[in-house]
Amino acid sequence: MPQEPRIDVETRAHGIESSLSAEQVERIAEALGHQGVWFAAPPERSGQARPPEQVWELVGDSPHHGRLATGRAAVHLAEGHDALTRPLILADGFNYGPSDLDELWRHFNKPYAPGKPGFLDQLSTLGIDVILLGFDQRHIAIQANAAVAVTAVQRAIDERWGDDQLVVGGVSMGGLITRYALARMENERIDHQTEKYFSYDSPHLGAWIPLVLQQLAYLHEALDPRSDGPGQAELIRSPAAQQQLWGWVQNADYSGPVTDNALRQEWIEDLRRVGWFPMRPYKLGMANGTGHGVGNGLPAGTPVFDLNLDALQLVARFQPDMGELQNIGTVRFGAPVWTSATSHVPAFDGAPGGTLDAWGRLADAMGLTIEPRFRSSCFVPAVSAVALARDPYQWQADLHLDLSDLPKDETQLDAFCCDTTDTEHSAVSAPLIEWFLEQLAGW
Template sequence: MRKLLIFTFFFIAFYLCNSQNTDYYNRMQHVFGNIDKTKVTTGYLKEFGIRFNEVEAYNGVISTNNLVDKTQWQSLYSSLYTMRVGTVAQNMVAPNTVFDNLKTEQANSTEDVLVAAQYYNYQQYKTNAQTNGDVTVNNDRIYDVAGRNPYDTKTIFGVAPLKKQLQGNTFTFKLPSSLIYSNSGLTISQVQVDFDNGQGYQTIALNTAQSITYTSGGEKELKVKFVYSGGPTLYSHSKIWVDYIAPQGGTTARFNGSGKTTQIITGNPWQGSSTSGLVTVELAPGHTQLTKPLIVVEGFDPDNSFNYNRLINTANVGGINRVINLGSELTLNQAIEDEGYDLVFIDFLNSTDYIQRNAYMVEKVIAWVNTEKNKNNNPNVEENVVLGMSMGGLVARYALRDMEINQETHDTKLYISHDVPHQGANVPLAYQAMVRHLVGEQISLPVFFSLFNVNILDITDIAPDLEDGLALLQSPAAQQMLIYQLQGTGDNVSINNSTLHDSFSTEYSNMGYPQQNGIRNIAIANGSECGTPLGFADNATILDVNEKIDLPYVISILTLGTINALSVNPLKFLSTVVSTNTDIKAQFNLKALPNLQSKNIY
């Protein structure tokens, strides 16, 4: 469930606003209904739109408060889309179309990372527009003065990688011309990027892959420079995280992947469908066939980011390249090899599928391992050890016990449960309510006097990853693990009292633990064996925010790790006053579950 929690923290960044705000509509019509649209030569007026972040900060000059990631990039584009005035900018591509394009191009790309850019000019009222006589204001209505220009022209510039985390040491980056969005007629004469690999700024060509090698991991700051012919030089910066894996054959691990073999194994059908796993085998030194198998079953991995290389080369969650003896600096990777184990790693092709379906696949892997290790009558073969990580422990236990029930020999001496939610998992109901509610919300923008012509936007048009969050909560594996669940979206969210968890939990409990030939069952858990509480009382407030904010504010809260469980009371209204920005009023209230009582948690 670690991955599910990570996704939940990420998705809170996409809260927006409630659609029903006639007061906002009336005020916008009242204020801007008489302006001369032809003076807004760019087609974008900042005060007319909704700022989903601090658009002023992204002006083409690098500063501490204008880092651009994919989320910020989308917020900038969405803000621009709401600023459209008159007809000049009405052909701007809708946010959902652009964001789908980003996702599709990255998914279909042979390069590791695609980069997207946007460069737009927009206008805003001069700070002294009224006192300088550029406009008059009467009864909170703005009127242009003939022959006067009340606007300053400003720039939005942002460049972002479409992936934020990479594993390995050498990666290919590409900036496709199809991912450059702009209302400028200027021609790009040069693009340079400092990839933070010690090489400084490098000139790159559009639509051409650039190979970049890192010699260390951690956070990397990418700085991008666009030079326009006869125009400005603009800068943007972003950050990525590199999980460094040394080149194949390196000395960072005994099991280094140099002798691995991989294949896809498909299980028997469960309820009419089958699923597959990518099985990687790396033999211990001196072994010419599987002899002493350690079968490792991965956990819940919806974005398929965990693989064999990450298992053997990293020291973070799930990695075995971790020091276990400070005196000798012996790693777990080395210790496994020293004991002569052959690694067999099972990587789910779809970890969100039904646990039973993936368990049937694991059964096929175990049967294949047993055939391989016995095919040459090797007298040194040993029984298997099966280790399941997190959800993988559920899958592995189910597979071993199901083989026993069906009179199949799994030839396993030890089952290791590594931080496995045998009795179910929890994601706070308040968080689940937030995701489900926002997926069903919309932003309605006023259409009046031809100033603004935009269809109603779903929140997911501006925050498409919310749909991924909902899909994750509704995936079979998540539903089978989650003890408490909700159903519905928008204003129709309610408790789900007939969940997949109930039926799976009953079946799983009735099966019991593996027992064939005296198999040992042991468990390792990350947590306190003493029942240490989490630090907040029943129905306690986990987070409470009630102020005018921009999206990066909440993102920064998440970055500081101050949220342990998530819920959002969606933004109730948009605030606007004459000649100021339209910001977002946010009200968030996160509460833990009460103890056997009915109380508000969302």
């Protein structure tokens, strides 16, 4: 039986302020940088956003734990359409705060190949009406925002002219939101009239943010609390992060299992209760990671940050590959202050998958120079994006599985496409977009 993945903090961060001088605390906080919420994706500012023909204000069809989520949808009619006719709903993904639907348009419509129109412009030419679905709080529970997606699907059905079926899906966590929404509708015998479901680099089995970076976010927040807004670890502690991260730590002091948190357990149980995946639609998936099983070359256990400044030392490493009590981070100011080690945790950073530049963003905030190839590591492993048929708590053993000839019963999807190289999570990639357009051609 596999050993339980865990993390152990040898010297607790709690009370650091009392053991260090005010100057020392300030030096450590300064070394960690002064950026806002860590891991929140920066907005897409390049390019123009097409104004929508309609904007729908949406309220979830039911509360989750007493909370009724809200959102909005931007409706972009296809060329020659005066009303909604062939709706494709594309849900926004994981981030902190409200969706920016203009940003979502710019992201998915930016040129991905010379001489090619943007993806959304191509959909318009094909006569497909695009509904961009956003949420007022992207970081709350997936089930809450899924209720907003249910409302969007019902609104699209009500306002559609004719009887063309829908295409419904999303990018990143948006694929999980719509997956749950459609499955819940089927479970409750609500007709979603959806022919195709799609996910774009969605973490069906889980996503990865390095455990040591999660801890450093908490540590920074303890040393340098913000009074003018959310703290550095606000995204990490959010319900959505807890639900979709394979490994999660609750604070800088935490020692114990990293796959055992109540919100993730509840999320997986809820998915099973409603049917796991919607059964009626043809299910498509796209992965920003490669499918050949070869990793990105990041060396497990290697120090990425190794800062020595007077008496201050800060070391943070790529996740080591399994083993027991493998050091992932150290903060010293003279005597040891805080050290962290993991046991039985796979080397996620180097796995094939859609990448996140979490290391690079932190290096920039700290004013550190690191190797360019160390800036980004795996965020959504390819085996997660293609919904490999595995237990969500045990799938990490297959991080490097060759997906090029995967048997049909080894994935929960009907068809999927992997990128030709590991690209940034949710990046608009020619191989993925061209494949998706081909899948929509017969609709």
